[in-house]
Amino acid sequence: MTELEMRILEVAEQLFLERGFAGTSTTDIAREAGCNQALVHYYYRTKERLFAQIFLSKVDSVLEYIDHYTYNGDFFGCLRQLIDFYFDYINHHRRLPFLILNELATNHDRRLQMREFFVENPQRQRVYFAFDEVVKQEVEKGTIRHIETFDLLIDVVSLVAMTFLTLPALQDMLQKSEPEVDTYLNKRKEEICLLLAKGLSAD
């Protein structure tokens, strides 16, 4: 991979995150990378292929990141740690949730692509089933109330992701400054942890 080829990839990633797929033209990417538009197509053939490569690798990085937690017997401690990690990671990639959600919500082909790459991936399946086992055992032991693993994950992802999906609205509509946003995010993380800790506890 040539230096220019890499620069195009990096620039494209940045622009796709900032402006989305439709909002980014191959001309923009070329200008920012310091070459002409034909070269973008020379290396990646189509805008769609360039985007798909970037998109799948970003989703992969999120999943990788989450997979790297190990269970030590303390369910709520681990959940707290997982949320801490996940929250901080997204905080450093604030546009990522919308990029992913946009594809999930509007792009049928991408959903099929993601099914192939992630749902049907044996490695990912193993991680999911391992977590599923943990949840089932904790329910059995009475550490947490009865809940399906899938619901638990959706609850966590909903609360964390939506915090960042609505962040631009918070800034513009309630006119929060950057330091206020930081305070808000910390409070929000605590609220999410508390809601889940209480909401999942056994009766």
Added chain:
Amino acid sequence: MTELEMRILEVAEQLFLERGFAGTSTTDIAREAGCNQALVHYYYRTKERLFAQIFLSKVDSVLEYIDHYTYNGDFFGCLRQLIDFYFDYINHHRRLPFLILNELATNHDRRLQMREFFVENPQRQRVYFAFDEVVKQEVEKGTIRHIETFDLLIDVVSLVAMTFLTLPALQDMLQKSEPEVDTYLNKRKEEICLLLAKGLSAD
């Protein structure tokens, strides 16, 4: 307002919901409405003005809908009822959450527009402060744990909206059929109510 002018508005609403702002051309709208493209611009001047009118009225309808709940002294009963209503409303307008979120997340001008229309609207402010009073009193009484009204609302909206934002992904990636989706949505609503009931309860 002529009959055609209304038909254009209705068709545009449907198409914007299905395909979003960028994905809908004024030519599409004209074809579907049974007229030529120039007429769309004759009545609404620009695509942006047509979209803004539809968008603001849809957001207004959601807020109106939610405002129509009355407090009867039973906080958790009312919350349950509110979620029931809200969940069912969105279930009949499944694309609405994404349409709104897309504007919130990507369109700076729209955020300012929404601030002007909804945040700075005295009627809306009254409804918010009334609800805020209820929450404060219930915290005081010990019905629910200490929580800010804003956090409470974000929790509810996050859990309900994200259910529908991720629905297309569920259908394609986990290959759920339409009856399975209905079952899933009912289970999901129960899970959300349970999580909030337990998660908001006093210690």
Added chain:
DNA sequence: GTCTATATGCTGATAGAC
């Protein structure tokens, strides 16, 4: 009000010289 025709601009993709 309604139409046809068109101006103007941007897009992704490719052909072909070097």
Added chain:
DNA sequence: GTCTATCAGCATATAGAC
């Protein structure tokens, strides 16, 4: 590999006849 030039298509918006 890198460039310039260009094609074909679609978009929004408008001018002007009726």
